[in-house]
Amino acid sequence: MRKIPNDKEIIEFLKAAGLRATRQRVAIGQQLFLSEDRHVTAEQIHIESLQLGCSVSLATVYNVLHRFTHAGLLRELAIDSGRSYFDTNISSHQHLYFEDTAKLCDMPGDNIEIKAIPSLPPDTAISRIDVIIRVKNKTNSD
Amino acid sequence: MRKIPNDKEIIEFLKAAGLRATRQRVAIGQQLFLSEDRHVTAEQIHIESLQLGCSVSLATVYNVLHRFTHAGLLRELAIDSGRSYFDTNISSHQHLYFEDTAKLCDMPGDNIEIKAIPSLPPDTAISRIDVIIRVKNKTNSD
DNA sequence: GTGATTGCAAATCTTTTGCACTAAA
DNA sequence: TTTAGTGCAAAAGATTTGCAATCAC
Numbered sequence: 001m002r003k004i005p006n007d008k009e010i011i012e013f014l015k016a017a018g019l020r021a022t023r024q025r026v027a028i029g030q031q032l033f034l035s036e037d038r039h040v041t042a043e044q045i046h047i048e049s050l051q052l053g054c055s056v057s058l059a060t061v062y063n064v065l066h067r068f069t070h071a072g073l074l075r076e077l078a079i080d081s082g083r084s085y086f087d088t089n090i091s092s093h094q095h096l097y098f099e100d101t102a103k104l105c106d107m108p109g110d111n112i113e114i115k116a117i118p119s120l121p122p123d124t125a126i127s128r129i130d131v132i133i134r135v136k137n138k139t140n141s142d
Numbered sequence: 143m144r145k146i147p148n149d150k151e152i153i154e155f156l157k158a159a160g161l162r163a164t165r166q167r168v169a170i171g172q173q174l175f176l177s178e179d180r181h182v183t184a185e186q187i188h189i190e191s192l193q194l195g196c197s198v199s200l201a202t203v204y205n206v207l208h209r210f211t212h213a214g215l216l217r218e219l220a221i222d223s224g225r226s227y228f229d230t231n232i233s234s235h236q237h238l239y240f241e242d243t244a245k246l247c248d249m250p251g252d253n254i255e256i257k258a259i260p261s262l263p264p265d266t267a268i269s270r271i272d273v274i275i276r277v278k279n280k281t282n283s284d
Numbered sequence: 285g286t287g288a289t290t291g292c293a294a295a296t297c298t299t300t301t302g303c304a305c306t307a308a309a
Numbered sequence: 310t311t312t313a314g315t316g317c318a319a320a321a322g323a324t325t326t327g328c329a330a331t332c333a334c
Contacts, residue, residue: 020288020289020332020333020334021333022288022289022290022332022333023290023332023333024289024290025289041323042323042324043322043323055291056290056291057290057291057292058323058324059290059291059292059293059324059325059326060289060290060291062323062324062325063289063290063325064289067289076223078220078221078222078223079220079223080220080223081218081220081222081223081224081225081226081298081299082223082224082226082298082299082322082323083223083322083323084223084224084323084324096260098266099269107260108260111256111257111258111259111260112254112255112256112257112273113254113255113256113257114253114254114255115252115253115254115255116253117253117275118238118249118250118253118275120277123279123280124240124277124278124279124280125277125278125279125280126275126276126277127241127276127277127278128276129273129274129275129276130272130273130274130276131254131271131272131273131274132271132272133259133260133268133271134268134269134270134271134272135262135266135267135268135269136266136267136269137265137266137267138265138266138267162307162308162309162313162314163308164307164308164313164314164315165307165308165315166314166315167314183298184298184299185297185298197316198315198316199315199316199317200298200299200316201299201300201301201315201316201317201318202314202315202316204298204299204300205300205314205315206314209314223323223324224297224298224323224324225297225298226298226299
């Protein structure tokens with residue numbers, strides 16, 4: 001397997017999150033955390049890993065993405081039934097989803113205001129609020 | 143098959159939407175449109191249909207729900223990757239999703255305000271804005 | 285060494301598809 | 310009668326699972 005730079009950084013990062021720094025996790029961590037925020041699917045990461053020369057099974061990609069999510073390093077988004085997206089930006093923010101291309105991106109700024117929260121049943125609390133602005137081509141009649 | 147009341151109403155309703163009033167569509171239409179707003183999955187409607195004495199195949203349930211959606215009678219929601227919900231309330235509104243029970247309901251009132259829409263690429267327009275308030279049990283650490 | 289992690293293949297679950305059959309208009 | 314709609318079974322995709330092999334610590 002090819003030597004990818006910045007191993008050290010990622011290894012420290014994973015350990016700080018309480019995760020064992022396996023070869024596969026380090027490689028996926030580099031794909032996710034060394035550049036700007038990303039919105040990826042498991043399939044994407046799998047293909048990308050193989051292209052980068054890191055052999056990982058798809059099952060392990062799912063495993064790693066879910067562990068990263070539980071460790072608070074990723075957020076899983078339901079945008080499209082039938083496919084999960086994982087977002088490396090875990091701060092509170094909103095999304096822009098291009099229906100024609102299935103591309104997802106962060107929305108610049110904080111343009112949504114919650115005026116009032118409805119009263120919730122006892123012992124329940126808000127886990128999070130998802131806002132997705134769905135965009136499509138004007139000429140596309142779908 | 144059992145005779146269900148209000149056939150006429152639903153038949154007119156479907157025809158007004160440009161849909162042929164087949165036995166299966168009438169039965170599913172009754173489940174969806176004769177009571178208060180509902181949030182259902184295909185599986186739910188399938189089981190419910192069989193319980194009501196209307197034999198429908200699951201493939202037809204999907205077919206019908208999608209046709210209803212294209213005809214503007216339903217809205218399809220991505221709440222949970224891996225399962226589609228269909229909402230009979232097609233007006234602009236927000237959702238409350240109980241993560242522990244996978245129950246979805248409309249949010250009373252209009253508590254979200256969009257302060258500013260980001261500038262979009264040319265020839266694209268907002269299709270819709272989904273807001274989902276995710277709620278979970280306080281004692282549940284998931 | 286020991287327990288966590290991985291790989292693989294099979295299983296599961298939701299949704300879609302192809303095609304012959306049926307029914308609405 | 311004509312064409313849309315249905316049923317079934319099989320296919321397709323995404324994700325999960327079980328278990329033996331492997332690796333991090």
